[in-house]
Amino acid sequence: MSLTKEQILDAIANMSVMDIVRLTSMMEEKFGVSAASLTTVEPDTSEAIVEEQTEFNVFLTAIGNNKIPVIKTVRSITGLGLKEAKELVESAPVILKESISKDDAETLKKTLEAVGASVEIK
Numbered sequence: 001m002s003l004t005k006e007q008i009l010d011a012i013a014n015m016s017v018m019d020i021v022r023l024t025s026m027m028e029e030k031f032g033v034s035a036a037s038l039t040t041v042e043p044d045t046s047e048a049i050v051e052e053q054t055e056f057n058v059f060l061t062a063i064g065n066n067k068i069p070v071i072k073t074v075r076s077i078t079g080l081g082l083k084e085a086k087e088l089v090e091s092a093p094v095i096l097k098e099s100i101s102k103d104d105a106e107t108l109k110k111t112l113e114a115v116g117a118s119v120e121i122k
Contacts, residue, residue, distance in 0.1 A: 056105040056121050058097045063089055064116030073115050077108060 012020060028034055063070050067089065075085035077096060088094055097108060102121075109119045 054101070055099040056102055057095050058100065058105050058108050059093055059120045059122060060089065060096050060112065060117055061093045061120050062118035063092055064118060066116040069115035070112065070117045073112055073117070077111070 012023070015023070060070075060074070071082070071085050071089050074080070074089050074096060075082060078085065078088070080088065088096070096112075096119075097105070100108075105121045109121055112119045
């Protein structure tokens with residue numbers, strides 16, 4: 001018969017402080033550990049783990065002065081029809097592409113900026 005963790009906790013809750021101290025000592029002996037050394041161990045936070053972003057979103061922030069070339073470029077990038085591309089461009093700021101690689105995002109940015117649009121990569 002195996003005891004559950006809840007049953008063990010209930011049993012410890014019913015013990016006196018002295019019994020718990022003795023139990024702790026017995027566990028340290030049996031498993032070769034020290035409760036004192038476990039409480040002094042702190043995680044190493046000196047080196048923060050920085051995850052490199054691998055997916056980027058391309059935002060059309062402004063159309064610029066050349067609306068028609070921007071619409072044509074957005075249409076070729078997204079595969080939308082003329083009406084949908086026009087509506088998308090006119091609703092700037094808007095996301096054009098989501099979760100793409102950094103190289104693809106940079107290429108789209110350069111293409112759109114070449115026709116006068118303002119673009120951000122996030």
